[in-house]
Amino acid sequence: MQRKPIRRPTIATMAGDLGVSPATVSYALNDKPGVSPALRERILAHAREVGWVPNFGAKALRLGLTGNIGLVLVRDPEEISREPYYSSVTAGIESATSASGYELLLRFVEGGTAAELDVYRSWAENRRVDGVVLLDLSVDDPRPRALEELGMPFAVLGDHGGDERFVKVVTPESSDAQILVDHVLACGYDACIQLTGPMRYGHETRRADLLRELCAEAGLRHVLAEAPYTIAGGTQAFSRIGDLDGARAAVIASSDLIALGALREIRSRGIDVPRQMGVISWDDSLIAEVAAPAITALDRAPFLKGRCAGELLARLVRNEVEAGTASASGPSTLVPRESTGPR
Known part of the structure; x- marks a missing residue:
C-alpha cells in the first residue's frame, strides 16, 4: 500500500486546523497587530506542534528579493x-x-x-x-x-x-594588540619583530600603529616587515630583518602561515625558540597547534x-x-x- 506523502504545514492548513482565517495566522506568525495575545499564543503553539517553518523562498519573492x-x-x-x-x-x-x-x-x-x-x-x-x-x-x-x-x-x-x-x-584591535604586548613583556622579551600582511589593508596599518605605540610605551624595540599571507612570505619577511644587536626578540606575525614561515627560518639559523626568540601569531589555527614547536596564538573566533x-x-x-x-x-x-x- 502506497503511503500518502507527509503534508507540509502551511499558513492555510494551520488556519483550517484552528478555525481562523489565513490572514489571522499570518499576522500572528509575523508579529503584526490585529491579533489578541491569547489567540497569538494559541497560533504560535500550534505552529510549534505541527513543525511549521517559514518558507523563506516565498517570502523573498513577495519582498522582491533573490534569496x-x-x-x-x-x-x-x-x-x-x-x-x-x-x-x-x-x-x-x-x-x-x-x-x-x-x-x-x-x-x-x-x-x-x-x-x-x-x-x-x-x-x-x-x-x-x-x-x-x-x-x-x-x-x-x-x-x-x-x-x-x-x-x-x-x-x-x-x-x-x-x-x-x-x-x-x-x-577588538586595540585590546588584541595589548594582549600580545603584555605577553611579550611577561616572557621577558625586550624587542618586537612585527611581520604584517600587506599594508594596503586598513587592519594591517592599524595593527602596525598600535604595536609601535605600545612597544614605545613599554620600552620595547620595534621593527616591522611586510609579507603576503603565506609560509614563504613569513620566511622572506623575517629574512629582511636586520641585526637586533643581541636583543631577545619576539616575532608577532599577522597570520598563522606567516608565523610558521618565520619559525622555520628562525630554526634554520640555529636560534633557539623560545629561549632566544619567541614566535606569536595574531590568528590561531590547527597549523599553529601542530607546528614544532607549537605556536602561541590569539584565538579571535573567526x-x-x-x-x-x-x-x-x-x-x-x-x-x-x-x-x-x-x-x-x-x-x-x-x-x-x-x-x-x-x-
Whole structure:
C-alpha cells in the first residue's frame, strides 16, 4: 500500500486546523497587530506542534528579493584552501545565511579590486544577490561607495565609518594588540619583530600603529616587515630583518602561515625558540597547534565573527535592523604554547 506523502504545514492548513482565517495566522506568525495575545499564543503553539517553518523562498519573492547573499574573495582558491582564517570566516557566514533562509553565492576572482567591482556590477544588473559581505577593507577602499551607488546593502567585517547602507562587526584591535604586548613583556622579551600582511589593508596599518605605540610605551624595540599571507612570505619577511644587536626578540606575525614561515627560518639559523626568540601569531589555527614547536596564538573566533556578519546582513536586507548597526565581536583569547616562554 502506497503511503500518502507527509503534508507540509502551511499558513492555510494551520488556519483550517484552528478555525481562523489565513490572514489571522499570518499576522500572528509575523508579529503584526490585529491579533489578541491569547489567540497569538494559541497560533504560535500550534505552529510549534505541527513543525511549521517559514518558507523563506516565498517570502523573498513577495519582498522582491533573490534569496542570495554574496561573498567575493580576491584570492587564489588554492591559497584560500590553505588559509584557515578565511575558511573559518566563510564557514561562519554560510552558517548564518543558511539559517536565515539565504544561499551564499561565493566567487573567487584574480585581478584585484577592479575584478571584484565587476562582479558586484554584474550581480546588481542581473539581480543575483540581496547584499554582500566585505572583508579586508583597504585604505580608501572604493568598494563601499560603489556598492552604495549600486543600491546593494553590505556588511563589513572590521572597521568602516562611511555613510553607506551597511552594518558591521567591530573587532577588538586595540585590546588584541595589548594582549600580545603584555605577553611579550611577561616572557621577558625586550624587542618586537612585527611581520604584517600587506599594508594596503586598513587592519594591517592599524595593527602596525598600535604595536609601535605600545612597544614605545613599554620600552620595547620595534621593527616591522611586510609579507603576503603565506609560509614563504613569513620566511622572506623575517629574512629582511636586520641585526637586533643581541636583543631577545619576539616575532608577532599577522597570520598563522606567516608565523610558521618565520619559525622555520628562525630554526634554520640555529636560534633557539623560545629561549632566544619567541614566535606569536595574531590568528590561531590547527597549523599553529601542530607546528614544532607549537605556536602561541590569539584565538579571535573567526567562525563566530563570520556568523555575526552574515546574521546582521540578513537582518539588514529584511529591514529588521537599521543601517549603521554595529555589533562588537567577543574578546580574543591568547593561547600560550611552546614558541614563547621565559628566558
